[in-house]
Amino acid sequence: MSASILQGFLMRQIMAFILLAVAGTTHAEAIKGLRFVHHDWTLACDNTRTCRAAGYQKEMSDNQPVSLLLTRKAGPGEKTSAKLMLGQYEEIAVPEHLRLHINGSDHGTLSVADGDWTLSMAQTNALLAALSRNSRIVIIGSDGRHWTLSDLGAKAVLLKMDEFQGRLGSPGALVRKGNRSESSVLAALPAPTVVLAQLPPTRTKDIGLAQSPVLRAALQAATAADDCAGLSAEGSPLSRQPQPLTITRLSKDKLLASILCWRGAYNEGNGYWVINDKAPYRPILVTTSGSDDAGNTINAASKGRGLGDCWWTASWGWNGVRFVQTAEATTGLCRLVAAGGAWELPTRVTEVR
Known part of the structure; x- marks a missing residue:
């Protein structure tokens, strides 16, 4: 990832960390x-x-x-x-x-x-x-x-x-x-429940879609270039070739496409999209900051700095229809209190089943 792309990504992450969003409603999901x-x-x-x-x-x-x-x-x-x-x-x-x-x-x-x-x-x-x-x-x-x-x-x-x-x-x-x-005074709200769907087996033809230039073009069209250099046909500092795609079946007609999007000094991010299992693929971006997945769950984690004394984490779960964010948190400010951060400070909590 070029210095300008990395700087742009990190600025978006920092803005997300300090974003204020208060909704006056009575439903926990909202x-x-x-x-x-x-x-x-x-x-x-x-x-x-x-x-x-x-x-x-x-x-x-x-x-x-x-x-x-x-x-x-x-x-x-x-x-x-x-x-x-x-x-x-x-x-x-x-x-x-x-x-x-x-x-x-x-x-x-x-x-x-x-x-x-x-x-x-x-x-x-x-x-x-x-x-x-x-x-x-x-x-x-x-x-x-x-x-x-x-x-x-x-x-x-x-x-x-x-x-x-x-x-x-x-x-x-x-x-x-x-x-x-x-x-x-406003009442406490229950944490919403997210029920994870069981995934069907990934098919041989699903895996073959990883080589599809039409799918890659669809993913590029749905994603800002700065967010996923790994999709580029010109390659990137990640390598001299575009990164390989991975395909996982989510349901009878939906797939999960993923790719290494960017790599920085001490963090890297994978992109994840829900797509149709045949053209037109109509990709829906979940995140370009993923760290790993288990098919029906996607996790993200990134250091605030190389010392590792502050982190951001998030996760999403597949409910059979879409990926729902199940968690988001930081570990607080970067003040050398503890390796991995001093506390867990969530802004999104759910009960995952």
Whole structure:
């Protein structure tokens, strides 16, 4: 993939990560998730209206890596839970105890179980109050080490969380409290169920379609050139020849066509299309960022940077008629907290059967 094509693709991925989409409807299928990033904090709300906010140490600082995760389900009266992760991208000795200090005041020892540090409700409430204004939040280990959590961006993130969950102006709002009845807060929604279809065997003639120039031309016509250089008859930096197609039967008249579309410094993406099993093929693009598939499922995963401390993931499932997105998430900001990322921050959740 050329530098300009790769740059264009990555920019589209970054924009997708921070895209805000809130739909005012009561059906879980129609609720879109929200992702928002401001300074040292990020927010992800999923289609059940559960929200997760993560804060970190200041970017480009000498502070030791640390991250705090706030989780709140939708609905009246729901509380916010909080847990902490110390930077562990590089192996560290974990202190025996951690204490929370806010603006110089000691708020007690954090609880720990199975390596997870959790805040009590009193500690969480004190922290939430501090995050709505300028505050100094420090985690002090029993060995004397300090981890400083940035408050920069927290107020905007918490305000966005309240807005998504319909809490603005209510007593339970995190930032902008008011007297609006708590019963008016938006209710939680169930995760939609996706039932995967069983696939019939792929036929010999299906496999032969991989050599069809008519099919390749149809895929090219349905896909932006920048999104899938592997389809090009002129070849690409992937190789000096077009990439080979793979064909899998989905149903009595539908097939799945796939091809390696692009390759970057530390990521690559496969394209997947649902097509008719004979011309006209009428391809419907599922994604050009796929990593692997099992026929009735497609998975995607890509690093935010080569260090692998932040990821984007997604998946789709074949329900017998079309591919439905079953999951989408990131692991938070790239702050060297943990290999593979500190948290799972979904914007799309489903129950797959």
